[in-house]
Amino acid sequence: MGRITAGLSHEINNVLAIIKESAGLMDDIIRLCPENVVPHQDRLVKSVDNIRKQVDRGVDIVTGLNRFAHSMDESRARIDLNELTARMVFLMQRFGRKRRIRLSAVPHPEPVMIETDPFCLEMLLAAGVDFCLDRAEEGSSLVLQVRLVDDRPAVWMCSGPDLSPTTFSVKEPCPGDLLPLEEDLEHLKADIFVVGTASAPGLLMQFR
């Protein structure tokens, strides 16, 4: 599946490249014409600019999709948790928007390198985001923060405003029926805890 998706995203990228160059050529030609020769010149330039902006947006989406597809290439790889978390936040934005919840990623100041199964970890983060989105209030924000907790790499997701580490003092193992991912957790050598309060539920994923 990864190979096919990666191949298709490559094709979409080629289509976007053609649209980008065609819009660029239109812009070049309009700008080459003396003023007032092309009717509605300003509107045309604005429209071409819109095409260019949408192509750039499309390229960002396809880039995310392509990297996601390539995460299936290897079942074990050394990855930067900051980078992977940011990518998943980007890919999950639409699910947040549907519930009017803003997703954002806060990286650790230094790269957090772990050896893991990248695709499995992405699926775990996606399940965690879903868990939090289901419980977060409409109009709130969900933050995925990469941290070192007890010197172990961790991702903390919380929709509440309180991002202080003291929240971790109330951590409890996540009930299996809430997030039925036991096999994945074992495979990833990770533990998952429910953190925060009833009004601001969150999860802590900590790697062993």
Added chain:
Amino acid sequence: MQKGTKVLLVDDEAEFVRTLAERLQIRGIQALVATDGVEALQVVEEHAPPIVVLDVMMPGMSGIEVLQRLKERHPGIQVILLTGHGSTKEGVRGMRLGAFDYLMKPVHIEELIKKMDEAYDASR
């Protein structure tokens, strides 16, 4: 880079490469076009462009193979590779094989021209 400098653009996406060539021509660059590796090698023999912009992911003869053949016969030629998301590793490999640099597709034309300027200076 002087006006009228020849640059060969190689990509199997004919529409992409022809449109890009037209845009470069507007900017005073003599852009030549090839849509596969074999054609690219022929154009180089005929026109001797100092710069080649080469897509790494082409059916048939790959961009890397074209690069190797170009460098064997014309070591002074400067090659800028165009890579996709999944082919940045090929870009790095290409640089080890003598490519001047690589850029991600779709490329901003100003960025491409800047890179061609640098490649042209390196070819002098």
